[in-house]
Amino acid sequence: MNKEKLRKADMYEVLEGKIVNKVRSLFCEKRNLVIRRCADEKQVSFIARSLGEMYKDGITINKAITLVGESVSHKEYKNSLKTIHSAIHNGKGLSEAFKECTPLYPELFIGLIFIGENTGKLYEILKRLGNFYEKICEIKNEVKMACIYPLFIIISIISFIGIFICKIIPSFYGIYNSMGITPSYFYRCVYNFQDNFTESYFVNMTYVLCWTVIWFMTIKFMISNGKFDFFLKVGLIKDVLEYITILIFSIITNSGINILHGLELCSNNIKPEFLNSKILEIRKSIMKGKTLSESLEESMLLSNYTLAVIKVREETGSIAEGFEILSIRLEGEIHKKIRNYLKALNPLLIIVMGTIVLIFISVFVLPLFKELQSGIR
Structure with missing residues (x-):
């Protein structure tokens, strides 16, 4: 009897352990869905x-x-x-x-390693993958670093405007009333806006936040559904997308694998979604019998110079070397453009700050001093 009880107890312990593990695994799955992990x-x-x-x-x-x-x-x-x-x-x-x-x-990483294992080119592919992800990381860091100072200035401007509307304008309005000064039309409009906004502060803030989220989701939806053409008008964004495209083809051609197979591995593994859809279009175009240069031209991702180099290299049989040279050239151009954008943006933001201060002095401070001078006389 004791042995049977022990056996049953062991069975219950095993069953309990399985249930606990199952619950843990389900919890981890749900957690990963909520906090989505991605490759670093x-x-x-x-x-x-x-x-x-x-x-x-x-x-x-x-x-x-x-x-x-x-x-x-x-x-x-x-x-x-x-x-x-x-x-x-x-x-x-x-x-x-x-x-x-x-x-x-990423599945692109895993897929290329699989090819390297089966073709005896594991070292070459690992080396190319290392370079590829290093370059992607460098571009991301460069863009982030370039955005820090402008973002700081923009936040400062927004904070200044917020303090100005919520604190300074009501104070000056009270001073004007106590001195019997009639504020300007612009001043009254700003004061009335501030007064109405603060009356229903939480409702208005909710309204602003909702519209911000709607705009953010709309832009995200446009990007995820391939409606990215508007953003391609921005030179730097177009250059970054072109550079990533060249890097992808560089790693595929230099690894010695079939381009169609390489592009198949890329499918659903390239960010942003717009670029991923373009890669799929290029693959479909090649499958229809078009050359690589023709397929790339249809995608409208690359500049005329880049397309010309690819066409010449394709005809001479040195396409892998061509992609390597183009990636180095484009990398240098992106770094140069980021520096130029910063040089142009910083003075512009300083001018905006100066303009806001000038408007404040001319509209709110100078009328007060004029009234004080007339009172003294």
Whole structure:
């Protein structure tokens, strides 16, 4: 009887453990849906480059993953490398092992590694992947750094206008009334707006926030559904998209894989969605029998100079080298344009700040001094 009770107790413990694990896994899945993880280009670049160098030096992949895991400081990627190490130890291939950590490693990354495993070009592909994600990371960081100062100035302007409308205007309005001065029409309009806004502050703030969210969602919807043509009129955005396109084709052609297969791996793995849809269009165009240069021309992603270089390189059979040269040239142009935009934007923002201060002095301060002078006389 005691043995049977012990067996039942063990069975209940096992069943309870399974239920707990199932609940945990479901919770983790739901959490990942809410807090969506995505690949960190810096970490992916470091891992790909390090694995490639160690593999070239004759270190086994499993050992290389252990060594790279010791060098990675990012907690999620460190844990992912442990998972990959265990998967390879259990007999899985490198690409299959990376698949177990898909949110952290893009499918393009995994797909190209699979090709590298089967074509004997694993080192070349790992090296190219490392360079690719490093360049993407550099461009993102450059754009972020370029936006910090203008964003700070814009926030300062908005804060100044907010304080000006909510605090300064009511104070000056009270001074005008006490001195018997009739404020200007513009002053009265601003004061009435401020007065009406503060009367129903929470309602009006909710209204403003709702419209902000609506505009944000509309722009996001336009971008995700390919309605990106308006943004292509901005030179810097067009150059960045062109650069990413050239990088994608550079890694595909230099890895020695079929372009159609490479573009298939890219499908649904390129951001933004607009660029992803263009890549799919290029693939469909090539499948219809058109040349690469013709397909790229139809996409309207590349400049005339870039298309001319690709066409010449395609005819001479040096397309891979052509994409490599173009990527270096475009990278330099983007850095130069970002610096030029900053040079032009900074004085413009300072002029805006100065204009606001000038309007404040001329509309609100000078009339007060004039009345004071007339009172003294």
